[in-house]
Amino acid sequence: MARVPRVTTATGLGDQAARGAGVTLGAQLLRAGLQVVALVVLARLLEPRDFGLVAMVTAVIGVAEVLRDFGLSSAAIAARDVTRAERDNLFWVNTGLGLACGVLATAATPLVVALYDEPRLATVVPVLAAVFLVSGANTQYRADLSRRLRFRALAVADIASQVLAMGVAIGLALAGAGLWAVVGQQVTAATVLLLVNVVSARWLPGRYRRDVPLRRFFRFGGALLGTQSISYLTKNVDNVALGAVWGASVLGVYSRAYQLLMMPLNQVNAPLTRVALPVLSRVRDDGPTYRRYLSRAQLVGCYVTATGFAVGAGLAEPLVALLFGPRWSAVAPVFAVLALGGIFRAVSQLAYWMYLSQDLTGAQLKQFLVTRPLMVLVIVAGTPWGAVGVAAGHSIAYALYWVASLWHVGKVSGVDTGPLLRNATRVLLTVSAPCGVLALAATWLPVPAAVQVVVGLLAAAAWLGLLVAVVPAVRADAVTVRSFALRAAGRRRAA
Known part of the structure; x- marks a missing residue:
């Protein structure tokens, strides 16, 4: 069965890691700079309450972001080898999980509204829930690029998504959209990130194959899912x-x-x-x-x-x-x-x-x-x-x-x-x-x-x-x- 190409261990692996870190950190510094600009501009255009309302939603339904990954991205990156059929199956699993999480988050809208006693959240939750499907589809594209140490491609995707998301958010804020500027920023970032990664990876998933098991990935990812879920609770209990x-x-x-x-x-x-x-x-x-x-x-x-x-x-x-x-x-x-x-x-x-x-x-x-x-x-x-x-x-x-x-x-x-x-x-x-x-x-x-x-x-x-x-x-x-x-x-x- 065909295997996805990978970089083999060699004496230059440390240099590959350092150069990869250099490229990645350089891009992240640029991305951080863009985020600072967006943060500063939006803070001067919006009210604390606008940010607080969106934070209320993400603190509760954001756990679905952990579930839609299911630890499978890290499992694919850490695996010694991944066949093309396994990669295709992993794509469909993560996409399906993303869809399921989006549906469940939308169904939980009344509970979120009741928890905070904030009726305005009824329209915010379904929109942010749609991001789970997009992120689910993107999971294995990012994992594949990471496995192949294609850090430049990942950096391009991160920067492009940040630039466009910032533009959308500031435009909406100037138009008086209030909290929807923050919502639009998140939706745009996830969508652009997926599109750029698809182009960079240069592959489209084949059909799901029942004869290709994923047990080893679920064994790794299942335990990681537990730790990530507990970690999410720790990181978001303060917001709730x-x-x-x-x-x-x-x-x-x-x-x-x-x-x-x-x-x-x-x-x-x-x-x-x-x-x-x-x-x-x-x-x-x-x-x-x-x-x-x-x-x-x-x-x-x-x-x-x-x-x-x-x-x-x-x-x-x-x-x-x-x-x-x-x-x-x-x-x-x-x-x-x-x-x-x-x-x-x-x-x-x-x-x-x-x-x-x-x-x-x-x-x-x-x-x-x-x-x-x-x-x-x-x-x-x-x-x-x-x-x-x-x-x-x-x-x-x-x-x-x-x-x-x-x-x-x-x-x-x-x-x-x-x-x-x-x-x-x-x-x-x-x-x-x-x-x-x-x-x-x-x-x-x-x-x-x-x-x-x-x-x-x-x-x-x-x-x-x-x-x-x-x-x-x-x-x-x-x-x-x-x-x-x-x-x-x-x-x-x-x-």
Whole structure:
């Protein structure tokens, strides 16, 4: 049976991974920039209530997005090989799941309206439910492009969808469409993403074949579905709690802060997962190489993503003032607290990659069944204190989860994660935290917000430069991160 072409493991696999990460992260930076523009413009054209109403819907029916994937995208990416017939069958399964999820979400419209006591949601839910069918059809196209390490094609799709979705959203907002500008943005992004990926992949699915089993994909994806569903609950219980208790306006403020957090996090974690998962899966039997790749990935996450969130937390007030304007000042303290949790969400991604690349989704599910309910309790406990209280619960929960997940994945995989935990802690305490404190100190200066941001960034950069100059361990880390960056740009090959 014909097999889908794949890139074989070779000595240059590390360079392929680095270049793939470079292309992907470069595109994601551009995409993030476009999202910032859309976020800023829409925040000045719409009211907090408009964002809050859409957040109410997505927090409840968004779980269908997890169900329509069923873990099959990651199963296809992590598989050692996928036949063409298996790929076709997977396409039809994901498309069927997307259709079923759309129908179920539409049928649940009265329940969503009753939960929040918001009659306006009756027209919003069916429109957003249609996105599940489009995303279901797109699932295996993205998986196939990831398997073949075609990161440029994925980047083109991401950017094109973002540009067009932003244009539609801003146009609708200027026309006075209110919350429909946000709805239109989501529908447009999903549709364009599918169309561009179909063109890039250059294949159309054949008929479904009953004689081609998919058991191995469902075995992998079924366990992953459980973890993703529980993860979704953890990530969205804050929106549901705030919406039900405090209403659309408070949720609108929280959702802007949360989106400001997730925008950089998604632009880094999702594309890095597309690069890391196929690469780590191929070297998982080579212990030294596997550990080396994990260590490098962690350094990039600590020095870039985690430190960025620490600085963002310190500069929350002037950043929000510059981006959203004075009427959104309530977003600043919420974002500052959420960004602290973002530090731990960034570094905990490593454990997620280890579970998937080692084919330990079942073990991950068992871990989730213990840790995630506790996280939900911690997050919900902050509800009486409004958006800031929920944000605090969120950050505390993810800090505890980072330690627990890294310990557990090391235990079940046999990989010694002690050095990873110690190195990450060292970087967070000596680099990320001081950079965040220096950024915060810059906000105490009696100067305009833009100047505070510049001074804060320069102070953080100066501290990092000082550490590189005087601390050998940090200097060695900087060499590793710089080497990764050069390889990402295709300017140096692995040793």
